[in-house]
Amino acid sequence: MPIDLVTRREWGARQPRGSYTRISSTSGVKVHYTGGRVDPGIVDDHARCVALVRAIQNSHMDGNGWMDIGYSLVTCPHRKVFEGRGPGRLPAANGSGLNGGHYAVLGLVGSSGLVRPTDGLLHGILDAIEYLRERGGAGREIKGHRDGYATSCPGEPLYAWVRRGAPRPGGAPDPAEPGPPGPHPSFPGRTLKYPPVMKGEDVRTWQRQMRGRGWGIDADGLYGPASRDVARAFQQEKDLPVTGAVDRATWNAAWEEPVT
Template sequence: MKKISRASWNAIAPSGPYSRISSPRGVKIHYTGGPVPADIAGPTKHRLCVQHVHHIQQMHMSGGRGETYIDIGYNLICCPHGYTFIGRGVHHLPAANGPGLNSGHYAVLGLVGSSGFTKPNSALLHALRDAIEYLREEGGAGNEIKGHRDGYSTSCPGDDLYAWAKRGAPRPDEPLEKPIKITYEDGIPLWPGRVIRLADPYMQGNDVKTWQYKLRKRGWTIDVDGIYGPKSKAVCASYQDKVGAKPTGVIDEETWDLTWSWKPPAA
């Protein structure tokens, strides 16, 4: 599973303790039930996924679903780039299945909407399949695969995802493509859509490599290995300090852009 940890997506901490579940009967699949940008699956649009997940968390925690949740209602959230965001995670009671239905199944959201992006692509189906297997292996989930509409009056998870779930959520034939492709616009690579920070395990990827390469070009001593370790963090903080940003050692969107856009003052 291509996991995006809560730290990586900058999740808000839960406002209260989770209730524990040990071995639910299986997994229920959901969609957003609202609009999702039609172009969200584009290779440079992963930042829209991150924004969407933030938005859903804020909505759930501020009572947008009628009741104030302690956290995003889903255990996992899968995006059309093949990533899985950790929501409540394993062994925690979800809040998305409806009253009385949360202890029976984990809740997994596919970032598909009722308008805009409505048909899951193959990367999203891979991610959902990965999520189901992860919940079985790590979360004690049983073999049931259902949709939100099973036992509850809702259109969720939409006809396409529901039909796929009914078929047993098969893995698509096409292999999963490589993660996050960095594309350049005006010489500045588009922000990959995830905050890069020192984490355990270390964050890795083409985005880290692209950033390291630029810092080396700017004259810093840094390995271009695509792994964001303590040395990368130190270089990041030092660079931020130099360009007048707060030296956090965290590559957020602003720091990412500054990596390319900053120009040394004329001598």
């Protein structure tokens, strides 16, 4: 379905205090949450979503001293996408020195209250990402705010979805564009390659993590039959394709909190 865009005029945005810095493209998008409490009542009352977006803009402009709301787009549980700074304009929410690399999309969930994204909100985030790709030259990367910046944002439930490949509810993950290796948030400063089957020290790192989760596996750094058997059983448990190869989705799932 086409994006359900709520323009700045429609949500009552204040005028920016200056001119935007123009950008023609980014590596992709970083996903954010509010960092505070979000009233669960917004799920049943879209007017509360509008009020919350206004409050966020006020906080950014009056509290942070920014020229405007810091996000490129904001999404709510009703699959509506609020126009923030918009495509082709430098956001402010990713952190100093990081805004030119990615657009910033906020999902209206928080650290308390409403913490788990609804299907409508996840669809909205992906609608926003497609819009930024089409209108703003956004690349294929979909990352969390914490990727490259010391923060808990976008919260564990939303970040777990990002690490699964940001799949549409009821659909397949959005394929990522191949790119250079990047740091994994669980291992600051370490580069992980995510090949179809791991090599080198990444194998031992994964084995240690799986052993810590209770799987019977030796951390010997050798990806042999025993490791493949554990990978297959783990993939089956997590409803992932059962291949026996530790791909990106399988690796990410190993660091998600177990369901108790």
